[in-house]
Amino acid sequence: MFTSRRSYSQDEKLHKSIPAKPTWHDVDRSTLSKRGVVDDATVELLERLSLVNFNNQAGVKTLMDAVALADTLQVVDTTGVVPMDSVLEDRDLNLRDDIITDGNCKEDVMRNAALTFEDYFVAPPGNIPLETKPASRYRDPDEEDQDKR
């Protein structure tokens, strides 16, 4: 037996922060002054900076959609509002006393390392220039031909 979907009668009061009617409205994108562009150069730069590949076209599209969504934030009026960068900003930063409470666990720390040598971690030589792979590999070749026609 299912419980019927609750519907609010006029008698039940909602919390004052919840609007009585939906205030959602679509943003007219033509009114936005700035629009984030995800072009080939951006894709290549992001892959190089993060050392993470998009993998496929869907990955790139997800980023494009996310950027488009972020663009709509521009309609929000933030005049006089100090930016918040942490929900912890009203807390006191916890400070530790300067005493030695850690370390001395070399075996544990190195246990997951793929390669070690005489108690050192072994890594490939530093600063190997990264070969940039072209962003065009994410585009559907058929689509491209269509555009050209």
Place this chain on the structure above:
Amino acid sequence: MAARNVMKGKTGDWLAVIGLEIHAQIASHSKLFSGSKVKFMAPPNQLVSFFDAALPGTLPVLNKYCVEASILTALALSCKINKKSLFDRKHYFYADMPAGYQITQQRKPIASNGHLLFNVYDDVKREKPRRHRVNIKQIQLEQDSGKSLHDEEKQQTLVDLNRAGVGLMELVTEPDMSNGKEAAAFVQELQTILERIGTCNGKMAEGALRVDANISVNKPGEPHGVRTEVKNINSVRFVKNAIEYEIRRQIDVLESGGTVVMETRSLDDTGCTIPMRDKEDVLDYRFMPEPNLPPLVLYDDTTINSTICQEKAINVDTLRRRMPELPEDQRQRLTEDYGITYSNAVKLVNEEGLADLFEQLCTASSRKETKRLINWCLIDILKCLHQRNLTVKQSPIPVEKLSDIFSSLQSGEISAKSAQKLLELLFDGDSRSVSEIMDVENLRQITSEEEVLKFCTKAVNEEPDLVEVYQSRNKKVINKLMGIVQMKSKGRIEPQLAKRIMEELLERRRRR
């Protein structure tokens, strides 16, 4: 424009502009965000916690002493302390930084807008140095990275994370220096200050103080040129040499029609700067606020009561009151209080602990004797210390014994040579009292005129020929007679006294 700043090139005059970025390792017991030990030499990866190794599930917790150290340093450099500062992540990939980012303070550092006034000795011969001021742009707290050992042969890098996470104070100066000498003098004074306030041991050779120099040249009247960054400078002397080399190199490049490339260069063993291995040309650090650390809030006397947790809160004014006497203040005070020259004050303050020793000895003896005492400290004592590679703090002689030696020297009880001997014996570990050594080693001066006369008489009786020469022709042979007296008395007669007695004796003999 001061003439000292102008460098002569083939095509005309040049000016150089230098700014420094200095990383000072905080002399704390544990790391900036974890409880691992901080120690210069230790077996690889011994001082590494899970947080330092960036293992998932670990969080940073800020070390209170590191914050206090930065505040003390900032106060010593007359900076404005930012009561609210923020932490950020600076992302880049390198094997010795396992997290892939460094926690630093990019948006709002802990301190800004300070300055340092210091002495520059342009001309070695001139007694009075020139005062120069360098403004400090900011001081920020950040993490150190681990150490990489590059093995070219095996094409691999060995990584030791002992240093990863150690607290650093990054000091950024304005480009207020014009030559290598000024930059070196700045670093030297900074070292002295940091050692004095105890926030960093300043040992460049150990990597506790790392200096990166930003250098550019331009013709007078023209805007600043392209600048290069020089790294891997590990002594004060190399600060001067590296900068002078780089200035010359840039002038040569520009005068032969080339352009200076904006790059990072490294100082090699021969004192030349060479381009460092290519880093990525696009250096986007993707700065973002560190989400695990709320803002660092500092208090002062007026606001300390507003915080709930007063024991944990840091009061800037309390630290200000705790500040020890800074080197320059000490130099001025020594010249005023003890009447010594400024250059002697500089020498005293330069050797850690020597100024304190001098003051203690001054208090023990009469204040009028400072002239002799300053020389004794700067020459005799310092020589003994340096010969045995000891610092003043490591001196085996308690102050009381040094005081005894000096007062015996002052009163004429012993000669300068005997005092020297006493110092040597005590420095080498002799634990007897000063008085005992003076007795046993027969170091006391012979002051009784009767005794002196006995020695003079002996010498005169042994050398009738010399006496003859003295009486008839040449008064200078008295020195030979004096030599015999000193030898017989083992140097225990004060030369002037011996000479007087000898002259009187010879005069009496002549009259006979």
